Amino acid sequence: xxxxxxxxxxxxxxxxxxxxxLLAIAAPWxxxxxxxxxxxxxxxxxxxxxxxxxxxxxxxxxxxxxLYGARISIGVAVVSVGLAAIIGTLVGLAAGYFGGLFxxxxxxxxxxxxxxxxxxxxxxxxxALGPGVTxxxxxxxxxxxxxxxxxxxxxxxxxxxxxxxxxxxxxxASWARILxxxxxxxxxxxITVLATLGIGTAIVAESGLSFLGIGVEPPTPTxxxxxxxxxxxxxxxxxxxxxxxxxxxxxxxxxxxxxxGLRDLLDPRRITSGRRGRRGAIxx
Amino acid sequence: MSEPTLLEVKDLVKLFxxxxxFLRRKVGAVRAVDGLSLTVEKGETVALVGESxxxxxxxxxxxxxxxxxxxxxxxxxxxxxxxxKGRALKPFRRRVQIMFQDPFSSLNPRLRVRDIVAExxxxxxxxxxxxxxxxxxxxxxxxxxxxxxxGAHAHEFSGGQRQRIGLARALALxxxxxxxxxPLSALDVSVQAQVVNLMAELQAKLGLxxxxxxxxLAVVEHLSRRVAVxxxxxxxxxxxxxxxxxxxxxxxxxxxxxAAPVPDPxxxxxxxxxxxxxxxxxxxxxxxxxxxxxxxxxxxxxxQQEPSxxxxxxxxxxxxxxx
Numbered sequence: 001x002x003x004x005x006x007x008x009x010x011x012x013x014x015x016x017x018x019x020x021x022l023l024a025i026a027a028p029w030x031x032x033x034x035x036x037x038x039x040x041x042x043x044x045x046x047x048x049x050x051x052x053x054x055x056x057x058x059x060x061x062x063x064x065x066x067l068y069g070a071r072i073s074i075g076v077a078v079v080s081v082g083l084a085a086i087i088g089t090l091v092g093l094a095a096g097y098f099g100g101l102f103x104x105x106x107x108x109x110x111x112x113x114x115x116x117x118x119x120x121x122x123x124x125x126x127x128a129l130g131p132g133v134t135x136x137x138x139x140x141x142x143x144x145x146x147x148x149x150x151x152x153x154x155x156x157x158x159x160x161x162x163x164x165x166x167x168x169x170x171x172x173a174s175w176a177r178i179l180x181x182x183x184x185x186x187x188x189x190x191i192t193v194l195a196t197l198g199i200g201t202a203i204v205a206e207s208g209l210s211f212l213g214i215g216v217e218p219p220t221p222t223x224x225x226x227x228x229x230x231x232x233x234x235x236x237x238x239x240x241x242x243x244x245x246x247x248x249x250x251x252x253x254x255x256x257x258x259x260x261g262l263r264d265l266l267d268p269r270r271i272t273s274g275r276r277g278r279r280g281a282i283x284x
Numbered sequence: 285m286s287e288p289t290l291l292e293v294k295d296l297v298k299l300f301x302x303x304x305x306f307l308r309r310k311v312g313a314v315r316a317v318d319g320l321s322l323t324v325e326k327g328e329t330v331a332l333v334g335e336s337x338x339x340x341x342x343x344x345x346x347x348x349x350x351x352x353x354x355x356x357x358x359x360x361x362x363x364x365x366x367x368x369k370g371r372a373l374k375p376f377r378r379r380v381q382i383m384f385q386d387p388f389s390s391l392n393p394r395l396r397v398r399d400i401v402a403e404x405x406x407x408x409x410x411x412x413x414x415x416x417x418x419x420x421x422x423x424x425x426x427x428x429x430x431x432x433x434x435g436a437h438a439h440e441f442s443g444g445q446r447q448r449i450g451l452a453r454a455l456a457l458x459x460x461x462x463x464x465x466x467p468l469s470a471l472d473v474s475v476q477a478q479v480v481n482l483m484a485e486l487q488a489k490l491g492l493x494x495x496x497x498x499x500x501l502a503v504v505e506h507l508s509r510r511v512a513v514x515x516x517x518x519x520x521x522x523x524x525x526x527x528x529x530x531x532x533x534x535x536x537x538x539x540x541x542x543a544a545p546v547p548d549p550x551x552x553x554x555x556x557x558x559x560x561x562x563x564x565x566x567x568x569x570x571x572x573x574x575x576x577x578x579x580x581x582x583x584x585x586x587x588q589q590e591p592s593x594x595x596x597x598x599x600x601x602x603x604x605x606x607x
Contacts (some may be wrong), residue, residue: 073572163390164400166455170348171404172377181403 010261016254020136024070032062056226056240066247069221076133076216077202080140085195087141088148089187093179095149096156107153110146118143122205126214129216136215140202151194152187159183189266196259207248223248288362290493291347291461292381297355302567314340315566318517319356321593325462329487331504331525333540334514337563340497344465347495349373360601378408381454385466387446391438397424397449398434404456406536425454428482444475448482455486461493468503480507499570501544504598505529513537516566516574519593523600533600533607535559535579545553573605581606 023030055061092112095103113121125139159165159182168178203223209215210224218225223244232242298317301310320388324330332340345351347358357364365376381404383497384390391400401420405411410432418553421431427448438446447467454462464483468476486492504511506526512522513536521534532538533564539559559578564570570577576586585605593603 054406127419163384163386164392166345166350167384167390167450168403168407169350170377170382171407171453172374173403173407177407182392204466 007261007264009257010265011259012257013254013261016250017258020251020254021074023067024074027067027071031061031067034064035246054275056230062226062240062243065221065226066223066244069223069226069244070247070251072133072207072216072220072247073203073224074199075136076140077199080137081124081195081198081202083137083141084144084149084198085191088145088150089152089184089191091145092149092152092154093156093183093187095111096153097160097175097179097183099157103153106149110149112148113142118205119208122209123214126209131214131217133216133220136206139209140205143205144198144202146254147194147198148191155187155190156183159166159186193259193263193266196262200255200259203248203252203255214236224250289323289359290326290361291322291495292359293320293322293343293347293356294359295345295356296320296322296344296346296358298339298351298352298520300356313568315517315569317346317353318566318569320514320517320519322512322519322522324493324495326460327487327491328492328510329496329508331496331498331508331511332514333498333501333504333511333561335499335540337566338514339517340499340514344382344463344495344497348380348490349376350382351514371428374408379459380456380461381457381459383447383450383454383462383464386470387443387450388470390450391446392397393437393439396437400436400438400449401452401456404453408457410457419456420452423455424449426455426486427452428478435596441477443471444479447471447475447479451479451482451486455490458490459492461495463495463497465497466499467496468499469498469585476503482535483507501541513540516563516569516572518603519601520575520603521600522593523584523598527598527600533596533602534575534604535581535607538576 019195207224211228226244299313
């Protein structure tokens, strides 16, 4: 606990993330408006007692829109990063451990994925599958999984040569057991850090795609759409875009700080404490 | 008929391919072990000595099947285990275990001692959790560690204690033979002595055989009954320990013994020339006797014909044209 307090980025980032996630979950209880409630007399209003963050072009309450938008943005980011981490980890473990031709082929596929600019990749996937939340998650997963595959493969390659893996092989442990008991736990720290930082990136990517109009379709409330639609009225009323942008910024900042803090906490050089060691329970 | 030899290695060969380029074309092979023969009888300690890079550790890894041999046979109680794979190898794995050099990398830092020592039991499906727990306590006691500490992680132990944990893990399946790959070289001298004594004690109690891979001649002299001297992937001389140390015959053995420090500052060096030069590359070993470029006795025959390891009257085997 003391170490937690000595790690301000973890603390601040964690606080931001927790507050935003809690607000998103509690959306129906922290606002009195429905998503589609329009208040035509109060279009483009600035923050007031009635509309805490003002309203958009249809007079819809921005506070409400952004709260529900958080569900979409964070949900899409968490699911796609989670999927990417799982796929990438499995691929990386297999490629690193078995090596040979399998490794060669898999890593060339990874290279092909990396060869695409991420935005083009996501555009292609969405164009092929059509817009929508599910397809957006598939697109983001396709962009992100390679990172995990490469990191996990690298860790696996180095772990494979360590004597305790040899000792497990010498007693006849199966490859599955060696991967799960001896190699995977050493990958979890870096994966957690990458995933936390990745969520920030995914939120930006989701907003970017929605901004371009190829992500989540209206009327689903997303931050990217609010940001992009507000652009049309930017000169007359900059508030709508600004607040959506701030929202994205704050969330990404929160996840990034949290990820940085987590990296410091899980740094391999500090694994000497018992806390980390409890991962050993996985052995059973 | 007497029971078959515990472990008999015949003409063992292990090559490592050297590959180049994108297509991984094979451009050569490192002849790490090249026609090595060796026997270990039940309950005895055989030492395998030689300088760095001569292939000692590779022999150990092949014997416990961490690496597949390229050629030759490894007979365990008369059965060739080089042909066995996967599941068929499991019974053999129970009988032959390995102990590693580095006490830090040989124990998974994330596991508790309890889980480390129990791993062989779990893998072989022996006992339930409670029975394994009892067995772990017994093993730790056997290697001189308090069973109270089995909940601790490896990093909470000293190097010597870690090596004991490694030994406990190797003993878990009740092996006949433990391949000990430089088990002492990472420890300081006083701790070395403790581990040496522990190994000797366990050997007497359990009838264990050790294949001791080492470059520390003092330890070898103390622990082993027979010594095999290895040079560039081959054995050049094997003899009972006392005989080898008192009367080495192969010029390389002589040089190796001369190179060992003598704990007496006034004792002069033996009157033989120190061997010159480096170990030739195992990528391209010399023709004929592999030791000829560095040998003071080398003649034409040594450059052309490879001497075979042949038994001599006094109980040793020697591969040299001149001795």
